[in-house]
Protein backbone atom coordinates (compact mmCIF):
# COMPACT_ATOMS: atom_id res chain seq x y z
CA UNK A 1 0.00 0.00 0.00
CA UNK A 2 1.40 3.39 -0.95
CA UNK A 3 1.77 6.29 1.44
CA UNK A 4 -0.88 8.24 -0.42
CA UNK A 5 -3.37 5.40 -0.12
CA UNK A 6 -2.69 5.07 3.59
CA UNK A 7 -3.34 8.76 4.18
CA UNK A 8 -6.48 8.62 2.08
CA UNK A 9 -7.76 5.66 4.04
CA UNK A 10 -7.02 7.30 7.37
CA UNK A 11 -8.78 10.48 6.24
CA UNK A 12 -11.82 8.51 5.17
CA UNK A 13 -11.90 6.67 8.47
CA UNK A 14 -11.69 9.93 10.41
CA UNK A 15 -14.44 11.45 8.31
CA UNK A 16 -16.65 8.45 8.97
CA UNK A 17 -16.00 8.68 12.70
CA UNK A 18 -16.83 12.39 12.67
CA UNK A 19 -20.04 11.66 10.82
CA UNK A 20 -20.94 8.96 13.34
CA UNK A 21 -20.28 11.31 16.25
CA UNK A 22 -22.38 14.04 14.66
CA UNK A 23 -25.16 11.54 14.06
CA UNK A 24 -25.07 10.43 17.69
CA UNK A 25 -25.11 14.03 18.84
CA UNK A 26 -28.08 14.86 16.63
CA UNK A 27 -29.88 11.80 17.91
CA UNK A 28 -29.42 12.75 21.56
CA UNK A 29 -30.43 16.35 20.82
CA UNK A 30 -33.57 15.13 19.11
CA UNK A 31 -34.42 12.98 22.07
CA UNK A 32 -33.87 15.86 24.49
CA UNK A 33 -36.13 18.06 22.38
CA UNK A 34 -38.82 15.39 22.24
CA UNK A 35 -38.69 15.20 26.02
CA UNK A 36 -39.01 18.96 26.33
CA UNK A 37 -42.03 19.01 24.05
CA UNK A 38 -44.32 17.50 26.67
CA UNK A 39 -43.23 19.53 29.65
CA UNK A 40 -46.84 20.33 30.44
CA UNK A 41 -48.56 19.87 33.80
CA UNK A 42 -50.91 17.35 32.24
CA UNK A 43 -49.10 14.39 30.80
CA UNK A 44 -48.62 10.74 31.51
CA UNK A 45 -45.58 8.52 31.37
CA UNK A 46 -44.58 5.65 29.18
CA UNK A 47 -45.23 2.56 31.33
CA UNK A 48 -41.92 1.06 30.17
CA UNK A 49 -39.32 3.85 30.15
CA UNK A 50 -41.27 6.60 31.97
CA UNK A 51 -40.72 9.13 29.23
CA UNK A 52 -43.38 11.87 29.34
CA UNK A 53 -46.02 11.28 26.69
CA UNK A 54 -49.27 13.11 25.82
CA UNK A 55 -52.15 12.54 28.21
CA UNK A 56 -54.40 11.01 25.57
CA UNK A 57 -51.93 8.43 24.27
CA UNK A 58 -53.35 4.95 24.46
CA UNK A 59 -51.72 2.53 25.16
CA UNK A 60 -49.55 4.49 27.57
CA UNK A 61 -46.27 4.02 25.79
CA UNK A 62 -43.90 6.35 23.97
CA UNK A 63 -43.05 6.04 20.29
CA UNK A 64 -40.07 3.71 20.89
CA UNK A 65 -40.52 0.35 19.17
CA UNK A 66 -38.91 -1.51 22.09
CA UNK A 67 -41.46 -0.03 24.49
CA UNK A 68 -44.33 -1.11 22.25
CA UNK A 69 -42.88 -4.61 22.12
CA UNK A 70 -42.41 -4.85 25.88
CA UNK A 71 -45.85 -3.44 26.52
CA UNK A 72 -47.37 -6.02 24.19
CA UNK A 73 -45.62 -8.84 26.05
CA UNK A 74 -46.72 -7.44 29.38
CA UNK A 75 -50.30 -7.13 28.19
CA UNK A 76 -50.28 -10.74 26.97
CA UNK A 77 -49.00 -12.09 30.29
CA UNK A 78 -51.52 -9.93 32.16
CA UNK A 79 -54.32 -11.38 30.07
CA UNK A 80 -53.07 -14.90 30.74
CA UNK A 81 -53.03 -14.16 34.45
CA UNK A 82 -56.59 -12.83 34.32
CA UNK A 83 -57.76 -15.97 32.54
CA UNK A 84 -56.08 -18.18 35.14
CA UNK A 85 -57.55 -16.09 37.94
CA UNK A 86 -61.03 -16.98 36.69
CA UNK A 87 -60.26 -20.43 35.36
CA UNK A 88 -58.81 -21.98 38.52
CA UNK A 89 -61.61 -21.02 40.93
CA UNK A 90 -64.05 -22.08 38.22
CA UNK A 91 -62.47 -25.53 38.03
CA UNK A 92 -62.38 -25.77 41.82
CA UNK A 93 -66.08 -24.93 42.06
CA UNK A 94 -66.84 -27.42 39.31
CA UNK A 95 -64.96 -30.17 41.17
CA UNK A 96 -66.79 -29.40 44.41
CA UNK A 97 -70.12 -29.47 42.61
CA UNK A 98 -69.29 -32.77 40.94
CA UNK A 99 -68.36 -34.22 44.30
CA UNK A 100 -71.60 -32.98 45.90
CA UNK A 101 -73.61 -34.41 43.03
CA UNK A 102 -71.80 -37.73 43.40
CA UNK A 103 -72.44 -37.81 47.14
CA UNK A 104 -76.15 -37.06 46.81
CA UNK A 105 -76.73 -39.17 43.73
Ligand SMILES: [Zn+2]
Pocket residue numbers: 046047048049050051061062063064067
Ligand atom coordinates in the same frame (compact mmCIF):
# COMPACT_ATOMS: atom_id res chain seq x y z
ZN1 LIG B 1 -41.02 4.24 26.39
